[in-house]
Amino acid sequence: MRPIMAIATTTVGEAIRRRVLLIILFIGVLLLSIIPSLSVLTARSEQSTMISTMYAVLRGTSALIAIILTIYMIPNEIERRTIYTILSKPVMRWQFLVGKFMGAVLALGLMIVLMSSVMVLLFYIFQQPSPERLLEVARQPFFYFLEMMLLAAVCIFFSTFTTPLVNFFLSIGIWGVGTVLSPLYSSIASNSGASPIMQSVAKFVTGAMPAFSNYDVKNPIINPGQVIENEQKYFIYIVLYAILYSAGLLVAGMVIFDKREV
Amino acid sequence: MAAAIETRKLTKTYKSRLHGLINVVQDLDLTVEEGEIFGFLGPNGAGKTTTIKMLLGIIYPTGGEGFVLGKEIGDMDVHRIISYLPERPYYYEHMTGLEILRFYGALFGIKDEALFNQLLERVNLAADKSKTISQFSKGMQQRIGLAQSLLNDPKLLFLDEPTGGLDPIAHIEIRDLILKFRDEGRTVFISSHELSEVERICDRVAIINKGIIVSQGKLDDLLSGGRIEIIADDVSKEIADQIKGTADATVSFHEGRLIVDMSDEQDPNSVVDSIRSTKGRIISLTPRRKRLEDLFIETVRDDDASKKKPAAVAAEAGGAQ
Ligand SMILES: Nc1ncnc2c1ncn2[C@@H]1O[C@H](COP(=O)(O)OP(=O)(O)OP(=O)(O)O)[C@@H](O)[C@H]1O
Ligand SMILES: [Mg+2]
Numbered sequence: 205m206r207p208i209m210a211i212a213t214t215t216v217g218e219a220i221r222r223r224v225l226l227i228i229l230f231i232g233v234l235l236l237s238i239i240p241s242l243s244v245l246t247a248r249s250e251q252s253t254m255i256s257t258m259y260a261v262l263r264g265t266s267a268l269i270a271i272i273l274t275i276y277m278i279p280n281e282i283e284r285r286t287i288y289t290i291l292s293k294p295v296m297r298w299q300f301l302v303g304k305f306m307g308a309v310l311a312l313g314l315m316i317v318l319m320s321s322v323m324v325l326l327f328y329i330f331q332q333p334s335p336e337r338l339l340e341v342a343r344q345p346f347f348y349f350l351e352m353m354l355l356a357a358v359c360i361f362f363s364t365f366t367t368p369l370v371n372f373f374l375s376i377g378i379w380g381v382g383t384v385l386s387p388l389y390s391s392i393a394s395n396s397g398a399s400p401i402m403q404s405v406a407k408f409v410t411g412a413m414p415a416f417s418n419y420d421v422k423n424p425i426i427n428p429g430q431v432i433e434n435e436q437k438y439f440i441y442i443v444l445y446a447i448l449y450s451a452g453l454l455v456a457g458m459v460i461f462d463k464r465e466v
Numbered sequence: 467m468a469a470a471i472e473t474r475k476l477t478k479t480y481k482s483r484l485h486g487l488i489n490v491v492q493d494l495d496l497t498v499e500e501g502e503i504f505g506f507l508g509p510n511g512a513g514k515t516t517t518i519k520m521l522l523g524i525i526y527p528t529g530g531e532g533f534v535l536g537k538e539i540g541d542m543d544v545h546r547i548i549s550y551l552p553e554r555p556y557y558y559e560h561m562t563g564l565e566i567l568r569f570y571g572a573l574f575g576i577k578d579e580a581l582f583n584q585l586l587e588r589v590n591l592a593a594d595k596s597k598t599i600s601q602f603s604k605g606m607q608q609r610i611g612l613a614q615s616l617l618n619d620p621k622l623l624f625l626d627e628p629t630g631g632l633d634p635i636a637h638i639e640i641r642d643l644i645l646k647f648r649d650e651g652r653t654v655f656i657s658s659h660e661l662s663e664v665e666r667i668c669d670r671v672a673i674i675n676k677g678i679i680v681s682q683g684k685l686d687d688l689l690s691g692g693r694i695e696i697i698a699d700d701v702s703k704e705i706a707d708q709i710k711g712t713a714d715a716t717v718s719f720h721e722g723r724l725i726v727d728m729s730d731e732q733d734p735n736s737v738v739d740s741i742r743s744t745k746g747r748i749i750s751l752t753p754r755r756k757r758l759e760d761l762f763i764e765t766v767r768d769d770d771a772s773k774k775k776p777a778a779v780a781a782e783a784g785g786a787q
Contacts, residue, residue, distance in 0.1 A: 210572030214558060221560050284556040289614065292522045292550035292624075293573040294542050465525050 207295045208303040215277070215307020220314065225269055229315055232265030236323050240330040251331050255341055258323050263348050263420070266316055267379055270352040274308050274359035275371040282466050291466070298458040301360065305454055308356045313349055320345035344421060350446040351419035355379055357450035358414060361457040364464065382416030385409060414449055418442045470535055470622050470653040471498035471521060477529030478516050478677075490516050492677040493530065498655055498670075500621075503648050505668035505685075506657040507758075509766055513677040514657040515553060518624050521655075522550055535622060546574065549615035553626040553657075555607065559600040563591050563610050566599065570614045585613040589643070605636035612643055622653040629660055641667055665689075665758040673765050680769045685758070692755040694734050696726040701746040709737050723749070 219225060239257050281287040281304075290300060324342045327333065333341070358378055362371040389406040419442060476494040479487050491513040498504040508514050519525045521532055523540030532539040535547060557566050567582040586592045589609040599607065608628065615623055628644065629637045637660075645667055647654050658664050664671065665685065672682040681688065701724040710717045715728035715737070724746070726737055730753055738748060 206575050207573045210569055214561075214569055217560055218558060285552050285554070286556055286558065288519070288522075288524055288552045289550060289555065289557075289570070289611075290573065291524050292545065292548070293570065293618075294545040295573050296542065 207293070208299050208306065211290070211295075211300060211303025212306040212310060215304055216311045216314070219273055219307065219311035222273070224272055225315070228265060228269050228272065229318070232261060232269075232319050233322050235261045235265070236319060236326065240326050251333065251337075254331065255327065258327065259344060259348075259420070262316075262319055262323055262345060263351075265319060266312065266348055266352050267355060269315055270308075270312055270355045271359055271372060271375050271379075273311060274356045275363055275368040275375065277304050277308065277360065278363045278461075279368055287466055297462050301364070301458055301461055302454065305357065305360050305450075308360070309353050312352045312356060316345055316349050316352065347419040347421050347442065350443060351416050354414050354416065354419075354446045354450050357453040357457075361453040361460075364457045364461040378413060379416055381409065382414045383420070384417075386413060386415050386417045415445070418445065468500055468536060469497050469533070470500045470502075471496060471504075471533070471655065473517075473521075473530065473532040475530035476517070476520060476527055476532050478513070478520060478525070479528045489677050491520070491527075491674075494674075494677075494679060496672060496679070496682070498653060500653050501648065501651055502669040503644065503654045503656065503667050505664040505671035506655060506674065507659060507661065507664060507671055507762060508657075508674035509659065511676075512674045514674060515626055517674070518550070518626055518655070518657060522548075522624065546618060547620055548622045548624065549618060549620040550624045551608075551611045551615045551626060551628055553630060555611045557599045557607065557610065557614075560598055562596055562598050563602075563606075563613070564595050566610055566614060567617065571617050574618050576617060581617070585616055588616070589613040590639070605632050605639075608632060608636065608640065612640070620652060623647060623655065625654060625656045627658055627660075628656060629658070629663055637663065661758045661762055671758070673762060675766045675769045676773070678769075681761070681765045688761055689756045689758065692730050692753060694728050694730050694732075695750075695752045695754055696724075696728070696734060696737055696741075697749045697751075698724045698726075698741045699747040699749055701741055702744060705740055705744055705746065709740055712736065712740075 236258055239254060239261065242257075278287075278301075281290075287300070291297065320342065323345070324338065327341055328338060355375065359371060359375045362374050366374065386409060389409045392402055392406040395403075421438075421442075473494050473496045476491060476496070477489060478491040479489050482488050494517060496517075506514050506517070516525070520527050521534055521539055523545075527539075534541075534544050537544045558569070561569065563586055564582055567585060568577070571577060571582060583592065586595060589612050591606060591609055591613065594602070594606065597606075599610070602610065612628070615625075625644070629640050632640065641663060644654055644656070648667075656664065656668065668685055670682075670684050671688065673680050699722070706717050706719070706724055709715065709726060714732060715726050717727075718725050724741070728734065728737065734751060738751070740746075741748060
């Protein structure tokens, strides 16, 4: 466990110093900060507009950070030969990979906490919401964090056998499918009017692709009509889903990485 | 004494789009005894780093087998008692020397602050404790690398070009450190092409060229067959001719001085006697060991000449892409 933790903390140390990530983070925070003034300008100070825009910024920024952070992680270690000194110590390759993943998740957590603090603070200042409402708003970033963990696992899995550039497009593609297409396909899958072929394609997409859309939890502020029947059950489900899906990807990545020349 | 490293027909073949299959290391039979400094020499691209990486289990051999400290390569228990200094190493730039040692220490489960400080002391970095790696000179990076490689008190060290790109003073520092490793009973495996360096510190060497070992043995044996040089003053031309006639030697005059260069298998006394018989004055008599550089260039050149092509086996394997 100690080697894994050492690799993870070192990874965090590196991640929070990477200029690209800091720039993206900065832009994210900047965008979040101008959202309230935009709604003042458009005279649409409804809570829902403000909060859904903020969510979109938070989610997009986090996803970009998750992808950029992880696609270079393994290739950089190899290119700079840091991996050789590490693997010449009593460290198994799977431990290295898990350490890297955990470091990425920790770093993502830190950055998401930073952005969501800004977001919640701004929401509080400009909307003066009730405590319950504030809590509801503050809850969503946690689900985005789970989503980004899953996305990081996807990227790390790909990084065991593709180049960063290919990985970038693959991961963005998969995230896109999981966020945008997945809800669409799930409605096709459950639509008895659709052709059987369409239905099975839809079933595959919704079943096998990571369902990132689950983490955009339907919020009563944004979608007043939609209420999740059993919230607790739903939350447990998406937490487990993120953990198990990520673990599965990591195991597959380990198998590939173990055979690979570094 | 048990062998620290033993390989039998260790082979690494890469597929290349241009050249088909290439044996980067081929049928390597290597024996390194415990407690010696072993020099692994070869020109650029000979396969030195590849061999070390195979011995460390970082890359996988495509043929043959290898044993490190009695265990098959890749064994994790062995990783606790060996260490590795890669060529042109790189450490996480944001960390200080102390943090680097903490990090690598953690990989062994070591958290002995006293040890970390002692190692920094040992490689002369105690004063630069608070500098980050990005502020380190090349020599300092190499020294933190050596400190890192001593964390687990290793029995066997793999040093890949430990003095590459360092200035003469840093050379001497590193050389002294390596010699101390041997005094402490460690086995040191050094890959290098800095031959004067290797000649000073190694007990045995192997020369590898294009993936194949072309020479291996005790340095003293490999470098035997040296020469003796005699320089003398006031020697007449006749005596010079006489020496040339009796001894198998090259005789020449330089600024009026006689220079005799002869194999050390002959007795130099007869030459000295001839010179002194006519009041000639001996200025110096110097035995010259063959230099490693000569041996290296000789072996590699002969080997290159005997093979027209590198060790490409594409045709027979038929696996070209
Ligand atoms: N992954 C790889 N794929 C194909 N060829 C490779 C690979 N890695 C190394 N080689 C080739 O193997 C040969 C030996 O490389 P190696 O790094 O072992 O040489 P070296 O003896 O350490 O050289 P140097 O003194 O320059 O460090 C080189 O020709 C190199 O191009
Ligand atoms: Mg090399």
